[in-house]
Amino acid sequence: DAGVIQSPRHEVTEMGQEVTLRCKPISGHDYLFWYRQTMMRGLELLIYFNNNVPIDDSGMPEDRFSAKMPNASFSTLKIQPSEPRDSAVYFCASSWVNYGYTFGSGTRLTVV
Amino acid sequence: ILNVEQSPQSLHVQEGDSTNFTCSFPSSNFYALHWYRWETAKSPEALFVMTLNGDEKKKGRISATLNTKEGYSYLYIKGSQPEDSATYLCASPRGSTLGRLYFGRGTQLTVWP
Numbered sequence: 001d002a003g004v005i006q007s008p009r010h011e012v013t014e015m016g017q018e019v020t021l022r023c024k025p026i027s028g029h030d031y032l033f034w035y036r037q038t039m040m041r042g043l044e045l046l047i048y049f050n051n052n053v054p055i056d057d058s059g060m061p062e063d064r065f066s067a068k069m070p071n072a073s074f075s076t077l078k079i080q081p082s083e084p085r086d087s088a089v090y091f092c093a094s095s096w097v098n099y100g101y102t103f104g105s106g107t108r109l110t111v112v
Numbered sequence: 113i114l115n116v117e118q119s120p121q122s123l124h125v126q127e128g129d130s131t132n133f134t135c136s137f138p139s140s141n142f143y144a145l146h147w148y149r150w151e152t153a154k155s156p157e158a159l160f161v162m163t164l165n166g167d168e169k170k171k172g173r174i175s176a177t178l179n180t181k182e183g184y185s186y187l188y189i190k191g192s193q194p195e196d197s198a199t200y201l202c203a204s205p206r207g208s209t210l211g212r213l214y215f216g217r218g219t220q221l222t223v224w225p
Contacts, residue, residue: 031211042217043156043201050211091155097211100146100158 006092006104013111018080021107024073025094033101034067034077035091043091049075061086082111116204118216125192126224132188133219135202139183143210147176147187148201150218156201159187192223 005024013019025032033048047057052069060067064083069075079086087110093101117136125131137145144163150156160169165180173190189196199220203213 033212043215045212048212056212093156095211100148100161101156101213102158103155106155 004092004094004102004104006090006107008107009105010108011110013082013109015083015111016081017111018078019082019086019109019111021077021090021092021109023075023077023092023104025075025092026102027073029094029096029102030072031095031097032069032075033093033095034075035093035103037089037091037106046077046090079109082109084111087111116202116214116216118200118202118219120219121217122220122222124222124224127193129192129223130188130190131192131221132186133200133221135185135187135216137183137185137202137204138206139180141207142180142183143205145178145180145185146203146213147185148203149174150199150201152198159200187219189221192221194223194225197221197223 004026007022030051034046036044036046046059047067048055049069052072065079067077089106089108091103091106093103095101119134144161146161147159148156149159160176162169162178167178169176175188176185178185187200199218201215201218203215206214
C-alpha cells in the first residue's frame with residue numbers, strides 16, 4: 001500500500017482564492033482525519049470521518065472551511081476564501097479503530 | 113487528570129545519553145495509549161500502541177512502559193543519537209469515541225552530537 005496520499009505537497013495562493021486539499025486514505029481504513037499544524041497550537045484536529053460520515057467538525061475554524069468524503073477512498077478539505085492566517089501544514093490521516101494513525105506527508109499551504 | 117499531558121515540553125541531551133519522558137492520561141475508562149515520533153518537516157509516524165497494564169514495547173533503542181492504573185506511560189531512548197531528534201507525541205482515545213485519538217502537545221527532543 002502506498003500509504004495515505006495527499007496532494008498537492010505545496011500550495012501557494014493569493015488571499016481570497018479557493019484552495020482544495022486532497023487525501024486518499026489507506027484502503028480499508030474506516031476513519032479519516034484532517035489536522036492542521038501551526039506554531040501556536042501544534043497539531044490541531046479539524047474534522048474526522050467514520051465510514052465516510054463526518055463525526056466531529058468542531059475543530060473547523062469557521063465557515064470558510066469545509067470538508068467532504070464522497071467515498072471511502074477520497075476526501076477534500078476546502079478553504080474559500082483563503083486568508084493569510086490559514087497558512088499552515090495540513091495533514092490527513094487514516095486508521096482502523098484502536099490502531100495507530102497513518103499520516104500523509106502533508107500539504108504546506110501558504111496564503112499571500 | 114482530564115487530558116493527555118506530556119513532560120517535559122523539550123529536552124536537550126548529548127549523543128550517547130539515555131533519556132526518558134512522560135505521558136499522563138486519564139486512567140478511567142482506559143482503552144489504549146499510542147506513541148508517535150514526529151521529525152521536523154515530516155509527518156508523525158506510529159511507534160507503539162499499548163493496551164495492557166504493565167505492557168512494555170520495544171523498537172530498537174526505544175522502549176515504552178504503561179501503567180493504566182495510575183495513568184502514565186514512559187518512553188525511553190537508550191544511547192540517544194542525533195537522528196532521534198524529533199517530537200514524541202502520545203495519544204489516547206477518550207470515552208466512547210474510540211476511533212479518535214486525543215494528542216498531548218509532545219516532548220521535543222534534541223540530541224547534540
